[in-house]
Amino acid sequence: MARFEIPAGWVVQAYRFALDPTPAQQRALRSHGGAARFAHNHMLALVKAVMDQRNAERSYGITDDQLTPPLGWSLPALRRTWNSRKTRVAPWWGENSKEAYNTGLDALARGLDNWSKSRTGERAGKPVGFPKFKTSRSRRSVRFTTGVIRVEPDRHHVTLPRLGAIRTYESTRKLARRISAGTGRVLSATVSQDSAGRWHCSLQTLVDAKARPDHAHRSLFPVVGIDVGVKDLLVVGTADGTELERVSAPKPLTRAQARLRALQRTAARRHGPYDPVTRSKRQPSKRWRATQARIGKTHARAANVRRDVLHKATTRLAQQHRVVVVETLNASGMRSAGGVYKRGLNRALADAALAQVRTMLAYKARWYGSTLVEADRFFPSSKTCSACGGRKPNLTLAERIYRCDRCGAAIDRDHNAAINLARLGETQLLGEQSSADSGSVAGRGAIHETEPARAGEAGGCEAPTPHNPVGVGQAGTVVSQGTAA
Incomplete structure (x- = not known):
C-alpha cells in the first residue's frame, strides 16, 4: 500500500480540543x-x-x-x-x-x-523490548480514520463515529474557518484521556498555506542562539553579545511538590489495590480512587503549565527570527538512573523538559519560514569564551559565571553559551551561501577540542546503535528550513 504523501505547499497540523462529554458519552x-x-x-x-x-x-x-x-x-x-x-x-x-x-x-x-x-539493528536508538500487556490503568486512546469526522457549524461540537456530537470546551473556529475556506481537510481524529481523567480530541488536519502571520514582524536580529537550562529555561542571545530574552523556568512540578506529598500520604492511608499483609491484589476503596484522581489532576496541571510556556516561547522565536540555533542535548543521559545523589537534579531536568524545545522548534520553523540549526552534541558552547575564543575544559555545573583564564572576561554562563550558538548559526548561514567547492564554513574545525581524539571516542564502534551522523568536523546541521519571508 502506497504511503500518503503530503502535497506541495501543504503541512499536517493537529488541532487539540478538550471535550465535555455527557455521562453516556x-x-x-x-x-x-x-x-x-x-x-x-x-x-x-x-x-x-x-x-x-x-x-x-x-x-x-x-x-x-x-x-x-x-x-x-x-x-x-x-x-x-x-x-x-x-x-x-x-x-x-x-x-x-x-x-x-x-x-x-x-x-x-x-x-x-x-x-x-x-x-x-535496522532501527536506530535505544533497544526496544518486546510489547507488554496493557493494564486497566493504561492510557486510553482511540484513533478514528473512517466514518463521520467533522466540526459542527456551532463551533463548539465535534462529531465522531458511533459517539455522535461531543461538546468542546474551547471554540473550534480556527479549524472551522480553514475547512469552510477549503484550506484545511481533516484526516483523522484521536480521542485520548489524560492523567486527570479529561478527554481530548486531536484532529489531524491537512493545512494549506501555513505561514507566518502578518502581525508577527521579523526581529532586527535575524540569527539567535538559544541556551536551555534548569534555572532559566531559555536564554536568547545574538552574535554581537546582545541578550534578547531570558525565560525563567516555570517549575510547575516543583511548586506542586507540597500538594503531591500531602496527597500521596493520604493515598497511603487508604485501602489500595495491594495488600501488604497478604501480598495480594484487592479491590481498592472509593476514597483511594478519589485521591488518585486528585493526584492525576495535579500532575496534569503541571504538564499544562509547562506546555503553555514552551509553546509561547518557541512560537515567538520561530516567528521573529530567521535562523534559530539550539543545542542537541542528550536529555535522557543527563539524568542518572536511580542515583540518589542526583535526585534533585533529575527532578529539575524532568520538570524543565529541555528536549521539548528542539522538538517544537523543528516543526514551527517549517510553518513560519525560519531555519533551525542544531549544534552538535559535542559543540563546547558553554566551555568556549565568547570574547577571545579560549577554552575552559574543567567547567563545573556550579559555576554560573564564566571567567576566562586567558582574557579575564566574566560573563553569565548561559549568556556566553547563547552567543557562541548564535555565531555558529552565522557561520552555518555563511556556509550555505558560499560556493559549492568551498564547503560549509560552519564545519571548519568548529568543535575541535584540545585533544581531538576524544570527540571520536564518544561514539565508538562499541556503541550498539548508530549515533548522531554529525561528525567531528561539522558543528551544526540544518534540520528544518522553511521559505524565508
Whole structure:
C-alpha cells in the first residue's frame, strides 16, 4: 500500500480540543478505550503462544517446515486473525466502532515491528523490548480514520463515529474557518484521556498555506542562539553579545511538590489495590480512587503549565527570527538512573523538559519560514569564551559565571553559551551561501577540542546503535528550513 504523501505547499497540523462529554458519552469513550486494550492484549497473547509453541517444537528436533504456522505481525494480518476470532472471544464487539479494535491492533503491529527491527539493528536508538500487556490503568486512546469526522457549524461540537456530537470546551473556529475556506481537510481524529481523567480530541488536519502571520514582524536580529537550562529555561542571545530574552523556568512540578506529598500520604492511608499483609491484589476503596484522581489532576496541571510556556516561547522565536540555533542535548543521559545523589537534579531536568524545545522548534520553523540549526552534541558552547575564543575544559555545573583564564572576561554562563550558538548559526548561514567547492564554513574545525581524539571516542564502534551522523568536523546541521519571508 502506497504511503500518503503530503502535497506541495501543504503541512499536517493537529488541532487539540478538550471535550465535555455527557455521562453516556463518557461510558462510550471508556468502552472504546477498553475495546482497544482488549484487542491488543488478546492478539499479543496469541502471538506469544505461537512463538512459544514454535520454540518448543524446535527443541524437540522438529524441522522448520513442520513447525506450527507462524502468525503474521503486520496490521492486515493481525486484523484478519482478529476478525476470525472476535465473534468467539468478544461477542460484544458490535457495541464499539471497528476503529477501536483497529487502534489496539495497530499499536501491537508497531510494537512488534519496532522490536524486530531493533533486534536486527535496522532501527536506530535505544533497544526496544518486546510489547507488554496493557493494564486497566493504561492510557486510553482511540484513533478514528473512517466514518463521520467533522466540526459542527456551532463551533463548539465535534462529531465522531458511533459517539455522535461531543461538546468542546474551547471554540473550534480556527479549524472551522480553514475547512469552510477549503484550506484545511481533516484526516483523522484521536480521542485520548489524560492523567486527570479529561478527554481530548486531536484532529489531524491537512493545512494549506501555513505561514507566518502578518502581525508577527521579523526581529532586527535575524540569527539567535538559544541556551536551555534548569534555572532559566531559555536564554536568547545574538552574535554581537546582545541578550534578547531570558525565560525563567516555570517549575510547575516543583511548586506542586507540597500538594503531591500531602496527597500521596493520604493515598497511603487508604485501602489500595495491594495488600501488604497478604501480598495480594484487592479491590481498592472509593476514597483511594478519589485521591488518585486528585493526584492525576495535579500532575496534569503541571504538564499544562509547562506546555503553555514552551509553546509561547518557541512560537515567538520561530516567528521573529530567521535562523534559530539550539543545542542537541542528550536529555535522557543527563539524568542518572536511580542515583540518589542526583535526585534533585533529575527532578529539575524532568520538570524543565529541555528536549521539548528542539522538538517544537523543528516543526514551527517549517510553518513560519525560519531555519533551525542544531549544534552538535559535542559543540563546547558553554566551555568556549565568547570574547577571545579560549577554552575552559574543567567547567563545573556550579559555576554560573564564566571567567576566562586567558582574557579575564566574566560573563553569565548561559549568556556566553547563547552567543557562541548564535555565531555558529552565522557561520552555518555563511556556509550555505558560499560556493559549492568551498564547503560549509560552519564545519571548519568548529568543535575541535584540545585533544581531538576524544570527540571520536564518544561514539565508538562499541556503541550498539548508530549515533548522531554529525561528525567531528561539522558543528551544526540544518534540520528544518522553511521559505524565508
